[in-house]
Amino acid sequence: MFSFSQILNRKPCCKACIRGDRKFPELYGTVSFIKALCGTLVVTELHNLPSPEGVYAMHIHNGKKCTGNDSDPFSNAGSHLNPDDKTHPFHMGDLPAVFSCNGFSWSAVYTDRFFPEQVNGYTVIIHSMPDDFRTQPSGNSGEKIACGEIR
Ligand SMILES: [Cu+2]
Numbered sequence: 001m002f003s004f005s006q007i008l009n010r011k012p013c014c015k016a017c018i019r020g021d022r023k024f025p026e027l028y029g030t031v032s033f034i035k036a037l038c039g040t041l042v043v044t045e046l047h048n049l050p051s052p053e054g055v056y057a058m059h060i061h062n063g064k065k066c067t068g069n070d071s072d073p074f075s076n077a078g079s080h081l082n083p084d085d086k087t088h089p090f091h092m093g094d095l096p097a098v099f100s101c102n103g104f105s106w107s108a109v110y111t112d113r114f115f116p117e118q119v120n121g122y123t124v125i126i127h128s129m130p131d132d133f134r135t136q137p138s139g140n141s142g143e144k145i146a147c148g149e150i151r
Contacts, residue, residue: 002037004036004041004108004110007034007036007041008034008041008043008108010034010035010036011034012032012033012034012043012116013033013034013035013116013117013120014032014033014116014117014119014120014150014151015030015031015032015033015150015151016030016031016123016124016148016149016150016151017029017030017148017149018030018031018046018124018126018146018147018148019066019146019147019148020048020145020146021073021074021144021145021146021147022073023145024048024050024145024146026047026048027046027047027048027049027050027126027145027146028046028047028048028146029044029045029046029047029105029146029148030043030044030045030148031043031044031045031058031124031148031150032044033116033119033120033150034116035115035116036110037110037112038112039110039111039112039113039114039115040110040111040112040114040115040116040119041108041109041110042095042108042109042110042111043106043107043108044058044098044105044106044107044108044109045105045106046098046100046104046105046106046126046146047103047104048103049098049100049103049104049105050100050128050145051100051103052100052101052102052103053100054099054100055097055098055099055100055129055130056097056098056100056105056126056127056128056129056130056145057097057126057127057129057130057131057139057141057142058095058096058097058098058124058125058126058127059080059081059091059093059094059095059124059125059127059131059138059141060080060081060092060093060095060114060119060122060123060124060125060150061077061078061079061080061081061093061122061123061124061125062078062079062080062081062082062093062122063075063076063077063078063079063122063123064076064121064122064123064149065077065123065149066123066147066148066149072143072144073144074123074125074144074147077123077125077144077147078123079137079138080093080094080137080138081093081119081122087136087137088133088134088135088136088137088138088139089131089133089134089139092113092114092118092119093119093122094113094131094133094139095109095111096109097130097131098126119150120150120151121149121150121151122149122150123147123148123149123150124147124148124150125144125146125147126144126145126146126147127141127142127143127144127145128141128142128143128144128145129141129142
C-alpha cells in the first residue's frame with residue numbers, strides 16, 4: 001500500500017536553504033522537494049521564526065536570487081511563481097502557511113501543482129504575515145523576511 005511516511009525518507013530532488021534578512025539573521029531552515037505521486041511533497045523546517053506563535057505565508061517566487069536592495073532585501077526573488085496566469089491562491093507557487101511553535105516549525109504538504117523539477121532554480125519566500133488567500137496578487141502577506149534559492 002502507498003504511504004507518504006515512506007516518501008519522507010526519499011532523497012529530495014531539490015532543496016532551498018532558507019536564510020533570514022538582516023532584521024532576522026537568526027532565522028534559517030530548509031525546504032525540501034520530494035517527488036511523490038503526481039506532484040511533490042514539500043517538507044519545511046524553520047528555526048528562530050520572529051514570533052513564538054506567529055503564522056507566516058510561504059510561497060515559491062519566480063525570481064532566481066535571494067538578493068535585493070535596501071527597501072526589499074529579496075526584491076530579486078520576484079513575485080509568485082504563476083506560469084499559468086491564475087489568480088491567488090491558485091498560483092503554482094502558493095503554499096500553506098507555516099505555524100511557529102515557539103520559533104520552530106516543521107511541516108509537510110503534498111501538492112500536485114508542480115513536480116520538483118518545475119520549481120528548481122526558483123526561490124522560496126517566507127513573509128512577515130499570514131496569507132489571507134484572498135487579496136490579489138499575493139494574499140496581503142507583508143514583507144519578505146526570509147528566502148532560499150531552490151537547487
Ligand atoms: Cu510570497
